[in-house]
Amino acid sequence: MVYSHRITITALAAFSLALLLSLISPGPAAAQVDWSKGRITAVGIGTSPMNAMSSAQRRAMALRCGVIDARRKLLETVKGVQIDSVTRVEDYMVSSDHVESRINGMLSHSQILGSRVLSDGSVEVTVGMNLHGDLAKLLMPLDEPGSVDMQPAAAPEPEGVVIEPEPLPGPQVASIAPAPAPVPVQAPAEITGLIVDASGLGAKPAMSPKLFDEDGQEVYGAKFVSREYAIQQGMAGYAKDVQSATNNPRVGAHPQRIKALRVAGKAKTDLVISNKDADMIRTMAAGDDFLEKCRVMIVLD
Structure with a gap:
């Protein structure tokens, strides 16, 4: 009887606790x-x-x-x-x-x-x-901004090769037709930011993410940015879809969009992009400051 009585008390206490928890929204x-x-x-x-x-x-x-x-x-x-x-x-x-x-x-x-x-x-x-x-x-890491030269390296001059001057053309017998008027070409819009689409890769957010090319060379990270901008707004913004990233004022009116190939790093916070995209970013960043000002959005799942 005592044993049965204890079971009854224990069951009643458990029921009372469950009832109390159910009342808390x-x-x-x-x-x-x-x-x-x-x-x-x-x-x-x-x-x-x-x-x-x-x-x-x-x-x-x-x-x-x-x-x-x-x-x-x-x-x-x-x-x-x-x-x-x-x-x-x-x-x-x-x-x-x-x-x-x-x-x-x-x-x-x-x-x-x-x-x-x-x-x-x-x-x-x-x-x-x-x-x-x-x-x-x-x-934030203490890497000094501007420590990486974003300008692509120029091809070396071949050694031991003498370039002979071309001979001057002789007198022209036939009349030369006038050159057609040049067709005006609209200059491409200035790139104002970068959107990296990492959806479907299982990438995770971080305060200091990095981008690498396929050869493991760093394309974006703490040493590419102004520390002041990184502190004020973070090294990268994050969005759940490409449209939200595009509409974010962080990347301006004309962002460049690329697709990440895979994640990297122990915590899956770094991204690998194609060598072609990496070269394009290096070329654009050589004349603009969108990387230095952390105008980067990353799209996650």
């Missing part, structure tokens, strides 16, 4: 990274002790607990952000007390985006922080 995702907007957000839930002096005090204490819970979740999400193909934010925090202290300071001042009181009296709080700005300044 599921809220938004606890934490997420919106790479298209360059923002990390987290949602926390706070409750207040029953011995609070007033309803206002209970609400204030619940709000405070909700902020603490949200920022704790925000920290866990920030740790998992990929900086490049091999390094996450957590790796920097473990290896540097300075980085850990700075990030904790940023989190303690993360913006409260909203709050609402739930039916049970608890408070749901949403906090957020930017991937760009202070966080990017702390974590």
Whole structure:
């Protein structure tokens, strides 16, 4: 009888817990990274002790607990952000007390985006922080911009070859017809940005992605950009489809679109493009500054 009684109590407790959980409406995702907007957000839930002096005090204490819970979740999400193909934010925090202290300071001042009181009296709080700005300044690689010559190398002059001057033409007997008037040619529009279509490849976003040609030579990365632009807006923007990437003001009115061949790197954040596209980008970038100003959009799945 005692054994049966214990089973009944345990079953009743389990039923009560299931009933309680069913009454709590599921809220938004606890934490997420919106790479298209360059923002990390987290949602926390706070409750207040029953011995609070007033309803206002209970609400204030619940709000405070909700902020603490949200920022704790925000920290866990920030740790998992990929900086490049091999390094996450957590790796920097473990290896540097300075980085850990700075990030904790940023989190303690993360913006409260909203709050609402739930039916049970608890408070749901949403906090957020930017991937760009202070966080990017702390974590971005320190490669110096302009350290790579984007101009294609000129073909070497053959050695030991003497070029004889062509003989002057003799007197012309026949009359020469006048040359036709030149047909005006419209100059091509200036390339204002780059769209890399990586859809269907399983590529992942990162703060510092890279592009490589088929021979493994880097075409785009931290050493090709202005650090100021990379900190302000990130090295690349991300979109879910080509149309959204094309409409993004980041790449301007006349972006060049290419298709990635495959992903590269341990975390699948780097992309390989064809040698033909790589040469085209190098040629265009030699006369324009769209790479230096991080005018790059990457389309993911």
